[in-house]
Amino acid sequence: MRLSRFYVPTLKEDPAEAEVVSHRLLVRAGMIRKLTSGIYTFLPLGLRTLNKVAAIVRREMDRAGAQEIFMPSVQPADLWRETGRWDIYGKELLRFKDRHGRDYCLGPTHEEVVTDLVRGEVRSYRQLPVNLYQIQTKFRDEIRPRFGLMRGREFVMKDGYSFDRDEAGAEKSYRDMFEAYVRAFSRIGLGFRAVEADSGPIGGSFSHEFMVLAETGEDTIAVCENGSCGYAANLEKAEVVLPGETPGAPMVPEQAPKPEIVDTPGRHSVDEVCGFLGLDPRDLVKTLIFEADGLPVAALVRGDRELNEVKLRNLLGATDLALADEALVRSLTNAPVGFAGPVGLSGARIVADSELLLSGPVVCGANRADAHLKNVLLGRDAEIERFADLRTVTPQDPCPRCGRGLSFTRGIEVGHVFKLGRKYSEAMNASFLDEDGRERPMVMGCYGIGVSRIVAAAIEQNNDEHGPLFPPSIAAFEVALIGLAGKDRAVADKAEELYRVLSEAGVEVLFDDRDERPGVKFNDADLMGLPMQLILGAKGLAKGLVEAKDRRSGERVDLSLDDFVADFAAWRARVWESWGLESG
Ligand code: ATP
Numbered sequence: 001m002r003l004s005r006f007y008v009p010t011l012k013e014d015p016a017e018a019e020v021v022s023h024r025l026l027v028r029a030g031m032i033r034k035l036t037s038g039i040y041t042f043l044p045l046g047l048r049t050l051n052k053v054a055a056i057v058r059r060e061m062d063r064a065g066a067q068e069i070f071m072p073s074v075q076p077a078d079l080w081r082e083t084g085r086w087d088i089y090g091k092e093l094l095r096f097k098d099r100h101g102r103d104y105c106l107g108p109t110h111e112e113v114v115t116d117l118v119r120g121e122v123r124s125y126r127q128l129p130v131n132l133y134q135i136q137t138k139f140r141d142e143i144r145p146r147f148g149l150m151r152g153r154e155f156v157m158k159d160g161y162s163f164d165r166d167e168a169g170a171e172k173s174y175r176d177m178f179e180a181y182v183r184a185f186s187r188i189g190l191g192f193r194a195v196e197a198d199s200g201p202i203g204g205s206f207s208h209e210f211m212v213l214a215e216t217g218e219d220t221i222a223v224c225e226n227g228s229c230g231y232a233a234n235l236e237k238a239e240v241v242l243p244g245e246t247p248g249a250p251m252v253p254e255q256a257p258k259p260e261i262v263d264t265p266g267r268h269s270v271d272e273v274c275g276f277l278g279l280d281p282r283d284l285v286k287t288l289i290f291e292a293d294g295l296p297v298a299a300l301v302r303g304d305r306e307l308n309e310v311k312l313r314n315l316l317g318a319t320d321l322a323l324a325d326e327a328l329v330r331s332l333t334n335a336p337v338g339f340a341g342p343v344g345l346s347g348a349r350i351v352a353d354s355e356l357l358l359s360g361p362v363v364c365g366a367n368r369a370d371a372h373l374k375n376v377l378l379g380r381d382a383e384i385e386r387f388a389d390l391r392t393v394t395p396q397d398p399c400p401r402c403g404r405g406l407s408f409t410r411g412i413e414v415g416h417v418f419k420l421g422r423k424y425s426e427a428m429n430a431s432f433l434d435e436d437g438r439e440r441p442m443v444m445g446c447y448g449i450g451v452s453r454i455v456a457a458a459i460e461q462n463n464d465e466h467g468p469l470f471p472p473s474i475a476a477f478e479v480a481l482i483g484l485a486g487k488d489r490a491v492a493d494k495a496e497e498l499y500r501v502l503s504e505a506g507v508e509v510l511f512d513d514r515d516e517r518p519g520v521k522f523n524d525a526d527l528m529g530l531p532m533q534l535i536l537g538a539k540g541l542a543k544g545l546v547e548a549k550d551r552r553s554g555e556r557v558d559l560s561l562d563d564f565v566a567d568f569a570a571w572r573a574r575v576w577e578s579w580g581l582e583s584g
């Protein structure tokens with residue numbers, strides 16, 4: 001491609017609304033343009049990278065035995081009513097009506113549509129397993145679309161679905177997809193890690209997320225420091241294992257003093273209460289009031305801990321979970337927010353973090369304005385329905401597998417594999433006849449990859465002050481050929497020749513044939529993030545050399561023009577290798 005003809009509107013300035021580097025650089029490099037909030041057009045440069053990511057994903061899906069289909073993005077509400085998701089999916093589901101008044105939505109995911117497809121065709125165990133996938137535009141009316149392609153409303157996803165006869169088959173499908181994901185992300189060339197993920201109320205480790213490791217990631221990952229253990233989990237999911245043996249009930253020392261009211265005027269927060277009473281936050285109990293599917297729940301954690309809402313939701317088996325509003329807190333506790341406690345609290349289920357089983361006397365809210373209770377023993381003074389792991393793990397906690405230390409890193413979720421079981425097949429009656437002629441529901445799995453998010457994640461992981469650093473596997477072009485001809489015909493001719501030779505060899509080259517100053521050309525090449533630059537000037541030509549620059553390392557070498565094809569091939573292989581990739 002000649003840059004003089006290429007539609008690549010680069011910008012000198014950062015777009016005002018871009019908060020993260022990938023968003024900034026994607027817009028500046030002329031890869032994407034915003035249409036409206038969370039909705040972007042891919043320009044030629046950006047689309048080339050998107051298509052390369054999709055091609056790698058497609059190839060690994062095919063190799064693993066999945067078959068590509070293409071489902072509609074408009075979906076009838078009736079299918080969603082069958083699974084009950086029409087009512088519970090919430091506002092992310094964009095709903096609308098056709099001219100006959102029938103309800104539809106824009107697909108945020110395709111479990112219903114694919115299950116409907118398969119139930120219509122598959123009758124016998126002989127037709128299973130089936131594994132179908134597509135690469136398609138999804139729509140989710142995200143509450144906070146932001147960070148450009150990282151969290152859009154319209155985005156490109158690879159979504160796949162497996163159907164098996166039994167658990168063992170479903171587990172094999174899951175493992176095959178897991179391995180295909182490892183291969184796909186390795187070939188894309190980004191540093192990533194598969195981590196255990198929350199799998200909802202089903203529990204178990206039937207869900208893994210694939211995280212591109214980057215400081216700017218929205219997710220935190222807890223990783224075991226012991227390399228041979230290998231435990232890694234999303235913070236939402238990472239389990240807390242208490243040291244030693246946990247008692248089955250809270251310890252209640254004999255003759256311990258009774259609860260006593262202490263005044264805490266205007267002190268609501270943990271810091272304020274502890275500062276005022278001269279208390280260690282470990283000796284305070286935080287009582288958080290939630291509304292879970294319309295019913296009030298009080299959740300207790302130690303004052304220095306963070307309650308994990310995902311764990312709480314799973315414990316309660318709730319679909320909808322949110323902190324209660326002030327009115328509910330007042331009606332339940334007879335006090336403003338900040339003074340709730342478990343003692344004498346009626347009208348709400350009370351659950352507590354397991355760590356509180358180890359606590360002695362604690363301080364908690366008194367369900368009265370400006371007051372707390374001290375000397376509270378949870379086993380004696382409050383009715384706790386259940387103690388369970390409800391808090392978020394910290395770097396001071398031990399690895400739940402091997403007991404060694406944990407460390408935290410950040411990641412961007414680019415893929416998710418999930419064992420669904422029979423949830424959708426039962427709801428939608430997707431069944432088959434087994435060997436004995438018995439009708440049984442299929443066992444499903446679903447597998448997503450954020451294809452457009454990967455384009456952004458690649459930049460979040462690899463960039464410098466001049467622009468993105470794309471791995472050669474997904475860069476829009478492998479090579480930026482920069483001719484510094486000026487008025488020099490010989491240089492211009494030689495640059496044309498190199499462009500022809502490379503193109504004929506099947507190398508993707510973006511040839512800067514513009515009549516621009518060298519500085520402008522260098523800046524644009526850097527901004528487009530192409531991994532290899534070839535720079536041809538008069539001095540080099542006189543010596544029979546062209547300069548080759550590795551964009552990421554900055555390392556420059558001279559390639560011989562006489563032996564250009566071989567010299568270039570060897571250098572190109574080295575650049576790919578430096579990314580841990582095999583050149584194609
Ligand atoms: P997140 O937790 O980031 O909201 P999710 O868990 O809702 O994502 P999945 O339903 O697992 O997402 O979708 C599969 C993949 O699609 C995700 O792993 C992610 O890479 C991508 N994805 C999800 N939502 C978005 C979005 N709003 N913009 C871009 N990519 C997305």
Ligand code: MG
Binds near residue numbers: 416
């Ligand atoms: Mg997910």
